[in-house]
Amino acid sequence: MAGAAVAGGTEGKVDWRLAAPLGLTYLAFFAAPFAILLGISFYADAEQTRLGLDSWTKFYGDAFYLKVIVDTLKLGVFAVTATTLLAYPLALLFRAVGPRAQRVLIFIILMPLLTSVVIRTFAWIVILAREGVVNQTLLALGVTAAPLNLLQTELGLVIALTQIEMPLMLLPLLTVMNQMDQNLVDASRALGASKWRTFFRVILPLTLPGWIAGATLVFASATTAFISQSVIGGARLVYLPALIWQQSMVVYNWPFAAVASLTLLFTVLAGIMALGWLGRFARTG
């Protein structure tokens, strides 16, 4: 009763007790492990007997590990770019067709989400392999003389991630696209703007919040996609998730794994913040 009185009586004041269960859950299952992780990262040796900055200096003083960070970020950017390029035409098509076709489209878009990411990843092995669907088709059509190496390459990984992450980009985009006022698009066209100009000056700015939500999800998901990265990317492409697994599970160097984990966390956060900043810039700019 007290909560209702406070909420009803004094506007703007929040009853913290309503937020307490979630807050405490975060404290126990996110803040506390995060603090432990941070603490472990300041051990100098794998046996965790001596404090020091050795793990941090080793990680950030080595060009190889810096490249791993850059590669992980790059993978996220590639996935966002590829999903964006494919999602916009599809979202525009979704807007243009009737309700029946929309139902079919939404089923096609949601279908991948109903299948486990592990199954989708392994399906991509069958598609991209040397004797897989893509290579067999290219060879049969005479496009290539020898099978292309698509698996174990960054290109192959980006192709697979694009399909795997596509629903995450499309769903927020479709929601925003559906709420867009058609009169604005029509007015732009009536005033003589070309289709491209209308797209870049009207549709794109209006749908930017949806794209930012989608891009955030795709970026966070692609940079942390351990299974797809290790199965399709192979061992020649090292990204932060695989490095963390290797250091914690095989080498048992937990301080170093903690540094890599915190780096991954901040890398993803930086990406998300950049996208958020872009959203604010778009609204004010």
Next chain:
Amino acid sequence: MTVTTRREFLAGAAALGFASAWPFRASAAGSLTAAIYPGTWEEAYRGVLAPALKKSADIDVAFDSLFAVDQVAKVRAARGVPPFDCFVLDPGPAASAMQAGLFEPIDASKLTNAAKVPAGLITSHAVTCNAQVVGIAYNPKKFATPPKSWADLFKSPYVERLGLTGFQTTFGTVSIIEMAKVFGGSETNVEPVFAELKKAVEKAAAVAAPAAMPGLFQQGQIDVMYTNTNTVAILKGRGVSIEFVKPETGAITFQTTLHIVKGADNVANAYKYMDMAISAEVQGALQKQPYNMIPINKDVKLVETLDIKSVDELTKMVTHDWTKINPQRAAWIERFNKEITK
């Protein structure tokens, strides 16, 4: 001041009662929790060992599906409150766990089948349940002659169809050590093989995660790999064109061992579980398709689908000392990462 009503108190009490009754882990009499490798091992132990144990001793097994390295990491992280009673480990992780003091000592007199196992396979802290044999696997439809030695993997036409994997797994580590020996290295010196690996990696069909190798072979992405006979037999059983070759310097063997986790709740049941695992009944069933596990019980007559003809062959194979390998493994993994990656 907050006043707790009778209703809230009852709800809280009920929640507490529910929470305490929740089966977080099997700790009742007649049960145990055992870690098991995902995949064939889980299928085999769930399908053969668990029903046999239930029938003979009325013990229910709850399996915790984890790779060896994950089991050790989980028990280390649990810090004295083990999440399961029994480990199943390869020599590398077993040596690490031994060093970290994660095992209860083994009293062989509690194992009725101990005498059926060759000498040395039951030690102070380990019960061997299976032998693994590692060598070269190739696709006979793609090559007129099979590769003969570890060095052949670095030559044409094999290198162009080779699947490379690093030091993350036991089979990967021991295979690369054997390659290093061919090029002048030793068990503790893999230096000579790195130059060869660097050259090979530009031509190799794939450099992949160990778990991805069978899938890549099945899909024709690779036609040569280093692996264990178990994987070869499973792929062959699925109609894949694959053959196992013992390299000229000999096939490698290592043992998979069962251990009781330090501080385990169900030690007595863990003994019964291990005893059943090494029994002729279970070992005889596990060597057949689709499990293809090499038995260690002397009473078991080997089936023809295995790539060895007698258990005695194991004694002539190449073995490795993991107490020497483990201290260097982290550096090898780092080196492989740095030199083999793009």
